[in-house]
Amino acid sequence: MRISVVGIGKAGSLLAKFFYRKGYSVSHLINRTPEQALKLAHELPGCKAGGFELLAELEDVVIIATSDSAIRDTFLRIWNVNTRPEYFIHLSGAISSRVFEEAAKAEKGVASFHPNLSISSFSISPSLLQKAIFGLEGNEKGIAFLASIAKKEGLRYVNISTESKILYHAAAVFSSNFTQLMLKQAESLYREKLLFDNLSVVELLESYLEGLLKKVKTGTLSEFSGPAARNDQRTLELEQRCLSEINPKLGKLYEELSCMIRHVRGD
Ligand SMILES: NC(=O)c1ccc[n+]([C@@H]2O[C@H](COP(=O)([O-])OP(=O)(O)OC[C@H]3O[C@@H](n4cnc5c(N)ncnc54)[C@H](OP(=O)(O)O)[C@@H]3O)[C@@H](O)[C@H]2O)c1
Incomplete structure (x- = not known):
């Protein structure tokens, strides 16, 4: 199972490092400005890094970690060229998985997985995610997928209905x-x-x-x-x-x- 992260800001970098260190196959690190992705790839050898030209290569699991306002556009950029990934996940606390409605209609797993953690710098240790409580929301397939990963990695989470995400x-x-x-x-x-x-x-x-x-x-x-x-x-x-x-x-x-x-x- 290949995991890709699109949006290599503070949260995206942290999640990419977390999954990489846990032994997952982190295949792509993609950022609007590719420099940030290329920089992270030096720390995580074996990951392919670059800009949006790589979106057509994504498979399996895509984590969109852009700022909230860019999640929908980034998803559509992917979806318009590549419908192969089975799971679309984002990290926002305020936005629900409805931003992935086209993927949900195509029976993909969609979810939001929000770490209740203040990620205020790029140097935060990924091990801190182990202490965080995630807010998990999505369709049945998305929730089942993330719940199984959370169980395997000892990540704690609370379930949230799609309607109550804003609250x-x-x-x-x-x-x-x-x-x-x-x-x-x-x-x-x-x-x-x-x-x-x-x-x-x-x-x-x-x-x-x-x-x-x-x-x-x-x-x-x-x-x-x-x-x-x-x-x-x-x-x-x-x-x-x-x-x-x-x-x-x-x-x-x-x-x-x-x-x-x-x-x-x-x-
Ligand atoms: N930081 C936290 O404490 C925290 C905690 C929980 C969840 N989250 C969630 O994590 C996600 C990312 O937050 P962050 O704190 O990591 O933000 P960040 O460090 O400011 O990074 C923002 C990322 O979004 C990209 N981006 C911004 N505007 C874009 C656009 N119009 N199109 C494409 N990409 C764009 C940026 O790319 P460039 O590098 O090219 O600008 C960068 O990769 C958000 O959904 C946020 O709600 C954050």
């Missing part, structure tokens, strides 16, 4: 991107406005995160503390005003989040 991704955005943004705001206030030293900032953030992790594990995330939960109107107003002076958007964010806490508590 699934929104949850990931809250868990990862928005949580990071909140921490970044706190870090900036501690460092830039309060001039705390680095160790204190790290220890403060760490202790809050440990407390939150405990709440995740004990299922008590709906138990809030803080001025919004106490309905401490004076503190809320003062803090919102002070933040608005630094940046009006920050003040607005504080106000909206305080409202949301009250809403979640049912106040």
Whole structure:
């Protein structure tokens, strides 16, 4: 079984390295700008690398790892010249396998296989995928194929229906991107406005995160503390005003989040 990766960005490189190191036959590394594919092929000897002119050669399993907006076009580029591959897979959390509708109609396996992992550089170790939880969605054939690979390689995954992909991704955005943004705001206030030293900032953030992790594990995330939960109107107003002076958007964010806490508590 030959696996090819089209889109040799950060996620595509990671998946290609993962399958290569696990002993799969990674046949093609293809990128819009071929240099990136050629560079990776130096690390993974035996893989054929280049640009879209190689799309007509793909067989068996194709992983499309382009940015989300290019998945459909990239698939059509392949499909228009080559319908031989049996499986079409992409890595997006937000887009479903419906982008491969022509392949699904032709009874191919289609799926999305989204690693819940922040792949922020090309140097991330493929072994990290072993710890990630993948979101798996697709048609019966696509799901069965990826589930068997996941089982064989000890990859963990959750099943997602095609209809709920967008909500699934929104949850990931809250868990990862928005949580990071909140921490970044706190870090900036501690460092830039309060001039705390680095160790204190790290220890403060760490202790809050440990407390939150405990709440995740004990299922008590709906138990809030803080001025919004106490309905401490004076503190809320003062803090919102002070933040608005630094940046009006920050003040607005504080106000909206305080409202949301009250809403979640049912106040
Ligand atoms: N990074 C993450 O943390 C992460 C996590 C889970 C899933 N994913 C998913 O993985 C996929 C790739 O993300 P990434 O982070 O690897 O992105 P990336 O590093 O920015 O790479 C983007 C890739 O898409 C290609 N591309 C962009 N526009 C294109 C177009 N119009 N036509 C053809 N190819 C195009 C780029 O080719 P060039 O090199 O020629 O620009 C590059 O290979 C996305 O579906 C994303 O949702 C990412």
